[in-house]
Amino acid sequence: MTDLGVSAIEARDLVVVRGGDPVLPGISLDVIAGRITGLLGPSGCGKTTLMRAIVGVQLVRSGSVTVLGAPAGSRSLRRRVGYVTQAPSVYGDLSVRENLRYFAQVLGVDDDRVAQVTATVGLEGESAARVSRLSGGQRARVSLATALLGSPELLVLDEPTVGLDPVLRRDLWNTFRALADRGATLLVSSHVMEEAERCDDLVLMRDGEILASEPRPALLERTGAGDVERAFLSLVEGRDS
């Protein structure tokens, strides 16, 4: 798969064990730079654990993860990788602007960036509102804006569009596309198969294993399925029988 381009992420024989159970029993994966890769699978299949390993906050048993040429979690990557967790990780008792200003100061970017990312996620009107008073979808957008502050080369987004209305979801996917067009790599997890249609490459996961990892058109052609949902089913059934 590396003939398509440079890998932004290379996982090799990655094993993660939690409470005695292997969450990831040993997976290998390449994510191509400058593209949007969708990480799809049912909840509990190990998507979040894989993403945590990629951003370097997950304790791993064995194997390696290389991100932008450096071991995952390296000090040099802390400015180059943005991560959005599934639950919004921002301060509920601060306003949107106070949250973004603080993280901007930590990243060493100026206040102009705060205004830019606020506009990108469509929260200009809520900038002075306290985060705890916002809706779940708005909170998720504050969390996303925080990850955009440092203009990271790699964005790892764990279910960023859950609970958003369709208009906003479309706008955010347009934003993701614009970021990729400017050369950023995006790894976006979802359990909504329709979002797969917006990705360049797809990684299908189930029970900690990777069923498929390839460009979307290639996946559809190989499985002969009309859409990603059916491709997923045919891969699962093909494996089980």
Place this chain on the structure above:
Amino acid sequence: MSPRITLATARRVLLQLRGDPRTIALLVVVPSALLVLMRFVFDAQPAVFQRVGVPMVGIFPLVSMFLVTSIAMLRERTTGTLERLMTMPLAKLDILVGYGLAFALMGVVQAGVASAVGFGALGLDVAGPVWMVVALAVANALLGMALGLFLSAFASTEFQAVQFMPAFLLPQLLLCGLIAPRESMGRALRWLSDVLPMSYAYDALSRVAGDQHPGRRAALDAAVVAGAAAVALALGAATLRRRTG
């Protein structure tokens, strides 16, 4: 570690407190209100009020900052903001010192108001300089913050974190000399009180209260409190993990 990030963190912690004016009011008013209460409880025994009043002014910030920090840190862990910070270019010391600066400032305000009420309105006497009482209060605030930060790593809910106060601070309060003189305790308790940091905080404060020139012994006691805060901070730093299960 970077001064920019440390100061930004201190500012952020203070902004969070400012967003909760009731907590600030409680932090500032409660110690003074308790001093007033104490003054009248010991109305017939002014000597007792004189003996416990000054140490109370100095020890209160330890208890308050312990509680505030343990809840604040627990929230950072459970809401994922700590994990987010750990993926950013920030040193653990930026978090620790940032929290320290914010709560030291709160300690100054708290002890300043309690001193003004105690020494001004309630007729509490202090032989040594008042600034020493405030300085010791700040050292105690930092000790409380460091202990709260460390112990919060062992709490998975806010209920647990709050219960750490009676579990870890009340025994120290009983053994530090405030309730009964340490000399009168049995050997085992005496030994225990010798290794608990609040005993040194109490000793330093009662020396400042009773001695015009508290001098080297009080400085030594204060150094022990500062040392205990440093150890607790180092233990707290060890609980800030970049990678977790």
